[in-house]
Amino acid sequence: MPPSLRKQLKNRHIQLIALGGAIGTGLFYGSSESIALAGPSILLAYLLGGAMIFLIVRALSEMSVEDPKAGAFSYYASTYWSRRAGFISGWNYWFNYILVAMVELAVVGSFVNYWFPNIPAWASAAFFLVLITAMNLFGVSKFGEFEFWFAIIKIVAVLAMIVGGIAVVIMGLPTDSGIRASFANWFTVGGGFMPHGLLSWQAAADSANAGASAGAAAGSWSGLLMALIVVMFSFGGTELIGITAGETADPRRTIPKATNGIIWRILVFYVVALGVIMAVVPWNQIDGNSSPFVQIFDSIGVHTAAGILNFVCLTAVMSVYNSGLYSNSRMLYSLARQGNAPAYLGKLNKRGVPVAGVLTSSAITVIAVVVVFLWPEFAFNYLMSIATIAAVINWTIIMITEMKFRKVVAAGASPKDSALAGLSGDAALQAIAFKLPFAKVTPWVVLTFLALMVALMCFSASYRIAVIAGIIGLAVLFTAYAASHRKRAH
Numbered sequence: 001m002p003p004s005l006r007k008q009l010k011n012r013h014i015q016l017i018a019l020g021g022a023i024g025t026g027l028f029y030g031s032s033e034s035i036a037l038a039g040p041s042i043l044l045a046y047l048l049g050g051a052m053i054f055l056i057v058r059a060l061s062e063m064s065v066e067d068p069k070a071g072a073f074s075y076y077a078s079t080y081w082s083r084r085a086g087f088i089s090g091w092n093y094w095f096n097y098i099l100v101a102m103v104e105l106a107v108v109g110s111f112v113n114y115w116f117p118n119i120p121a122w123a124s125a126a127f128f129l130v131l132i133t134a135m136n137l138f139g140v141s142k143f144g145e146f147e148f149w150f151a152i153i154k155i156v157a158v159l160a161m162i163v164g165g166i167a168v169v170i171m172g173l174p175t176d177s178g179i180r181a182s183f184a185n186w187f188t189v190g191g192g193f194m195p196h197g198l199l200s201w202q203a204a205a206d207s208a209n210a211g212a213s214a215g216a217a218a219g220s221w222s223g224l225l226m227a228l229i230v231v232m233f234s235f236g237g238t239e240l241i242g243i244t245a246g247e248t249a250d251p252r253r254t255i256p257k258a259t260n261g262i263i264w265r266i267l268v269f270y271v272v273a274l275g276v277i278m279a280v281v282p283w284n285q286i287d288g289n290s291s292p293f294v295q296i297f298d299s300i301g302v303h304t305a306a307g308i309l310n311f312v313c314l315t316a317v318m319s320v321y322n323s324g325l326y327s328n329s330r331m332l333y334s335l336a337r338q339g340n341a342p343a344y345l346g347k348l349n350k351r352g353v354p355v356a357g358v359l360t361s362s363a364i365t366v367i368a369v370v371v372v373f374l375w376p377e378f379a380f381n382y383l384m385s386i387a388t389i390a391a392v393i394n395w396t397i398i399m400i401t402e403m404k405f406r407k408v409v410a411a412g413a414s415p416k417d418s419a420l421a422g423l424s425g426d427a428a429l430q431a432i433a434f435k436l437p438f439a440k441v442t443p444w445v446v447l448t449f450l451a452l453m454v455a456l457m458c459f460s461a462s463y464r465i466a467v468i469a470g471i472i473g474l475a476v477l478f479t480a481y482a483a484s485h486r487k488r489a490h
Contacts, residue, residue, distance in 0.1 A: 040278050059443065093327075095473070102371075239395075277295075294310050
């Protein structure tokens with residue numbers, strides 16, 4: 001009997017994998033940029049962006065509960081939309097996580113250099129790339145355990161930071177800024193709660209004073225709406241819940257629990273955490289040279305705690321890359337099973353691990369990381385923005401696929417092993433176990449929001465190039481599918 005994927009991920013694994021996907025570099029490191037763009041109003045951006053991500057994951061989970069398969073949205077796009085949609089969805093997602101891996105491995109050196117400033121950044125990246133690759137070859141149960149403990153470390157650290165920050169506010173401890181720690185700082189420091197409004201233009205000198213991390217020589221756009229773009233990058237990875245469905249012991253119970261938990265995770269780990277940080281460290285003094293989580297303790301002279309949090313940031317990077325490599329290997333496996341990738345990527349070892357997918361993704365990441373270190377300015381100006389447009393494309397495909405899925409269910413063509421089998425029309429739709437709320441309207445609301453994201457990206461020089469790159473990338477994928485389809489036809 002040929003080896004198959006092992007359904008060895010337990011409820012605690014799925015819960016913590018989902019949480020780990022939402023707590024990564026975007027929170028620990030990238031939050032500096034989003035705070036610089038919007039000031040304290042970044043909290044509203046996280047609430048709005050978080051609501052949209054929750055609906056996207058609900059749409060994906062609706063399908064995952066009824067038809068749990070490896071590759072998730074690529075498989076669903078191929079099954080319920082078209083083989084071409086599955087090809088584009090899968091390869092776009094794989095490329096997206098290659099870019100995310102580049103971001104994670106590119107910043108890992110900054111965390112290592114906190115203690116060991118003489119270690120080259122490339123050496124840190126190479127070490128962790130090899131380590132995480134080895135971890136992914138042990139089997140899915142081991143992956144689940146690694147992610148479980150990675151997530152535990154992040155959760156404990158963020159909660160400790162929140163409690164410690166609140167204590168600093170209550171006791172009125174002095175900080176390096178000379179401004180007393182207080183939640184009133186949201187409204188009294190640096191122009192108040194929404195210093196740059198919804199959307200405003202800042203000349204280069206003003207941008208520097210505000211602590212903005214990047215921008216064109218003449219200036220840049222800032223404000224709550226521009227910060228939404230950075231926020232959405234932070235939420236990349238939450239859709240990992242769908243990827244795990246094919247290896248989950250009880251998807252009908254665990255996936256809904258993990259999905260519904262996204263809301264409180266966003267409230268606690270983004271809104272509350274960053275709110276506390278900006279109460280202790282004035283938002284316009286968050287410089288981006290280190291994680292805001294490190295800076296909050298450095299600012300009150302507690303350097304030991306800062307060192308611990310730096311370790312947590314390093315753990316977060318390892319966790320996100322670990323999850324990314326896992327999901328990429330399963331995506332390649334799914335694509336191969338659909339006939340949309342080379343057949344060797346669809347083979348499993350005796351542990352049920354798609355080894356070829358793991359090693360291929362790692363090998364490509366090596367090339368990508370070399371590019372990062374040869375052209376760091378290019379990498380950090382454009383890498384995250386290109387990853388963001390790739391994520392927007394992926395989320396768009398998920399929402400459209402969910403609508404296609406409902407049409408298939410209503411037509412009575414549900415998966416044979418689903419509880420919906422044999423049902424059609426409204427009866428079938430009502431029998432869906434984990435329904436997307438307001439399913440007739442919600443996909444259009446989310447798609448409108450994603451279109452707004454693309455429009456806003458055109459206001460920024462680096463993101464504008466990413467939009468162009470996204471269009472070119474889609475054209476390449478359409479062409480590649482057409483070429484492979486003609487080759488199979490002959």
